[in-house]
Amino acid sequence: MVGREEVLRAAKTALAACRADQAEVVVMVNDAYLTRFAENCIHQNVGESNATVNVRAVLGKKIGVSSTNDLSDKALRRTAERAVAIARLQREDPAFVSLPGPEPIPNLPKEITTVREYEPEERAERVAKVIAAAKKAGVRAAGSLSTGGLGLAVVNSLGIEGYTSTTSINFTTVVMSETSSGYADWGGRDLSELDVEALGQVAVKKCLDSRAPRAIEPGEYEVILEAPAVADILSTLGYLGLSALAVQEGRSFMNGRFGEKVAGDNIDLWDDGLDPAGMPIPFDFEGVPKRRVDFITGGVAKGVVWDSHTANREPGKHSTGHALPAPNVYGPLPINLFLGAGRASAEDLLASTRRGILVTRFHYTNPIHPTKTIFTGMTRDGTFLVEDGRVTAAVKNLRFTEAITRALANVDLIGRERRFQSGFFGGAVVPALKVKAFNFTGVTEF
């Protein structure tokens, strides 16, 4: 992968060529490899080297953005000049005040910033172990194993200069029989920590246990949501409602409710871009250091994430280090979510359930109504009926239609183990949840 010196050199070359009142250059380089398997064989094996340069030029209150993936000096200069030319044609953004100025950037431990490279054989060997476990059980494995290095530099004309790098590894598998499927995943930074055999066993067991599912009537059930299901709905909630832009535009469920209860007493939800339990990154795409933001503490709505643009619109507000690359029309986003752990073991979650559904994960979750937090989605890859504290049957997959804030007000037990679930440029560290009442509105045929 292109290294630190070359990345910073490219960023500074573009910055120097950007003749504007203020300027910002973001350079991202990545080498990404992915081995994909299905039907117990590898069917896709790909690699990619890329670089993206994003230049933001500011003339007064006029802003232009231009990007390229060519790191030659000529292309860097052309991209910077084009950003300035666009800014000239732009109209003023009355809300724009300034790009952010420099602040001390936290140092991440070396084990986080090390870029590790792996050979295709190393991925293939691990995938082969999952396939072997599936074959032995008479079922079929699908999934992917990706390894990649990322370098990110942000420089601006006010003196920001940040560089970071990391390795990102993701493994998922879906193991299938004629009537069922099971799932396991893992995300991390070091391939030697991936216990592919254990994960394969989890997915195979779920697949075997969920064979010949029966249909049950949709309705309101107690529900145990395993970590992938929890991360799925919380990430959607974060995207929709936990940003300052959503609040400023009146489309967040938090609007008018700061300081009020929006979830149960036992719910603590926050973002922490520096916690090594997640996928840390020391600064955002404006070069502002990451700050922890508490969204919900003891069930009470506390705050949202900010970037410089949303912060400059309101007196006394500061960026929390959650900007995306310019021009960021989505506003700041939480990309390192954490949900507070509880004390319950997996057995406790089961034991507390009189008649409920155990959900491995959700599929195709989508908001129906953002301000009411009503989402719909399907269960997938291991859905079970729990009766009197134990799993009694596999059930056909169910569709939920539920207000997520209502679900978060009905959590009666929280798992003590938390898992990292990969997401967009980060992920979520979450436990399993037991929810007293969760609304299923439909059932499918498998």
Next chain:
Amino acid sequence: MPELQELVLDAVRRRGASYGDVRFTERKDETVRVKNGSVEAVTAMESAGFGVRVLFDGAWGFCASSKATEEEAVRVAEEAVAIARASAGKRQEAAELAPVKPVRDTYRTPVRKDPFQVKLEDRIAHLVEAERLLHAGGPIRVGEAEVSVRRERKRFYSTEGSAIDQEITQAGGGMSATAIGNGEMQRRGYPNAHRGHFASRGWEFIEEMDLAGHAERVGREAFELLSARQCPSGRSDIILDGRQLALQIHESCGHPVELDRALGTEASLAGTSFLTPDKLGAFQYGSPEVNIVADATIEGGLGTFGYDDEGVPARRTMVIDHGRFVSYLTSRETAAKFGQESNGTMRADGWSRQPIIRMTNINLLPGDWDLDELIRDTKEGLYLEINRSWSIDDKRLNFQFGTEVGWEIKDGALGAMVKNPTYTGITPEFWNSCDAVADGRSWNLWGTPNCGKGEPGQVARVGHGAAPARFRNVRVGVGRW
């Protein structure tokens, strides 16, 4: 000095690959976005690079790079073979390719007004005026308008002798108004939701949309939705407008007829398909009113091109014939498993991705109902317009969709507006409940710029032609409100 493609193909052959291709892609995007009177974003993006795909001992390898130098061309070619070699021992059956005639050809999207030649300040002015008028219809909290244009040049070369040079030009955009009040948030879009409407055409397409001419109505309807009645719950006959039907076709027909899904190779991410190979040719997917084609040849479609990314010529394929499932979307590899030729649906998202099976323009053919007559023929029901939310299971059976707005139908006439409409069903039951499709006068080819699939993720641009159609006895108004 040999050309880069010759260096790549020579290296691929030298390393023992039985097949190889290289695709050089240069993509240029320009976007203007206006929000609440401010020009929120003006961007110009360029991305260029090349991807090398090889078959070694029956296993695929793919490697891509943004550095188009001689040294890198050879490195990437050799890496692609090394990657394939690592997979070769872990495959079940060797990939074989259905034959395709090598061609040397060029293709260019027909464009009347080159969108890149329209001055940026004119594009900005066009949007600022439309967005301003959104607010004329009522107190809108957020007004947004966007126009974006793309040009992609793709040069494809294979060890079989193909050399294809294509230039695809696309334009699109739209606007939306969001109203907030009474504990409600409602949005109306034009001409469609989710970034609007796109086509493989020039700036003339943007002008024909007439954003400014529709803005006031769109803003007014968003505001009116705040105080509209909640969509009733229960069972109802519904008429879906062409835009919602485009999304319905996309999710419940376009994806399940992708043969890679049906064969399980997308299982871990997007899922598989209820349309398993045993159903091909025999399964009654829908009623006899339902005729669906995959057509990459139709002029202006967002999924229209000259050749796919395996060098297979664009074509029109019947997928659902009078309700019967008759064909998948295929690639050279998957078609070979059925002893067929590819029907040309392999496309990659830019230079850095390996081609996968993608929808082209998946079109519901027009029926013979005049739309007014269709509404008059419906005693009681709902007319549902423009998608707002979408969800479907991983075999594409159980779906639930929400639309921006609904209109009650009473005694054959459109009546009151309803808010937060949703409907749900099981795919073949739903399509078999279709008893009427409107005729060509209300048929339009809609463009969807954001279809996600694959690992690593890829976004495809696809088209869906549809006219409004009626479905009987559908469950509507799902959930607690």
